Amino acid sequence: MHAPAPTASPKMSARHVNVFYGRKQAIDDVSIDVDMENVTAFIGPSGCGKSTFLRTLNRMNDTIATARVDGEIRLDGEDIYASDMDVVQLRARVGMVFQKPNPFPKSIYENVAYGPRIHGLAASKADLDRIVEQSLTRAGLWGEVKDRLNDSGTALSGGQQQRLCIARAIAVDPEVILMDEPCSALDPIATAKIEELIHELRGKYAIVIVTHNMQQAARVSQRTAFFHLGTLVEYGVTSEIFTNPRQERTKDYITGRYG
Numbered sequence: 001m002h003a004p005a006p007t008a009s010p011k012m013s014a015r016h017v018n019v020f021y022g023r024k025q026a027i028d029d030v031s032i033d034v035d036m037e038n039v040t041a042f043i044g045p046s047g048c049g050k051s052t053f054l055r056t057l058n059r060m061n062d063t064i065a066t067a068r069v070d071g072e073i074r075l076d077g078e079d080i081y082a083s084d085m086d087v088v089q090l091r092a093r094v095g096m097v098f099q100k101p102n103p104f105p106k107s108i109y110e111n112v113a114y115g116p117r118i119h120g121l122a123a124s125k126a127d128l129d130r131i132v133e134q135s136l137t138r139a140g141l142w143g144e145v146k147d148r149l150n151d152s153g154t155a156l157s158g159g160q161q162q163r164l165c166i167a168r169a170i171a172v173d174p175e176v177i178l179m180d181e182p183c184s185a186l187d188p189i190a191t192a193k194i195e196e197l198i199h200e201l202r203g204k205y206a207i208v209i210v211t212h213n214m215q216q217a218a219r220v221s222q223r224t225a226f227f228h229l230g231t232l233v234e235y236g237v238t239s240e241i242f243t244n245p246r247q248e249r250t251k252d253y254i255t256g257r258y259g
């Protein structure tokens, strides 16, 4: 295992994390730091454990009955697997965007307003309106939807739906946004918009993106972690991983020898 890249102020840090599905081990002794300043990409061949590890960062694995996580994961120094951790609160702080856009079958407004309402983030209707506008603006969608906030979220195009899901994550004022192949169901134009958005959101949130697409990792991230067979093979500055990988397995993957 390769040491995590040094960062001045890790937002999240994982140490010696193992994940099992029943008796099968899917993640083997992974340690990594994620910071606010850089977008971090997780790359690696299918089945190497990228999504499994991503899900440990906001305890989405809790929803899988056979999954077991050990090791330590901290958010601003706080152990997210501690027994007194409020998981609903954690998932607001560490939001997630999935492969397939999954807006609620409700209006565009409600998709964004729901989280702030249940988390008590708005003191009034005007406050909630402001959060909805700000979140949709940050997600690069406001201009396209401001005149039809009562239309159903599911009636939007795939790319718009994904930006709506990003707005929904942003609305609860997260610190970290996890994206699990957020563009894999999108066409190239919608993909470009999401990538542009990731650039704009960098620094406001710690962003971790799982991607199959190495060009995408190179375009959107400043740190890249290469996973293989459940292990973290190499983690470092994206440009170096792609031009001068230290590990043979990384080199083989980025030059297309497998994957």
Ligand SMILES: Nc1ncnc2c1ncn2[C@@H]1O[C@H](COP(=O)(O)OP(=O)(O)OP(=O)(O)O)[C@@H](O)[C@H]1O
Residues within 6 Å of the ligand: 021, 026, 044, 045, 046, 047, 048, 049, 050, 051, 052, 053, 064, 066, 212
């Ligand atoms: N819910 C589950 N139950 C049992 N095994 C699982 C489950 N989810 C994933 N696995 C297994 O864990 C390993 C890692 O899977 P994971 O989906 O994390 O990999 P990945 O790198 O994200 O793959 P892909 O790029 O294809 O999405 C695989 O062997 C997979 O079959």
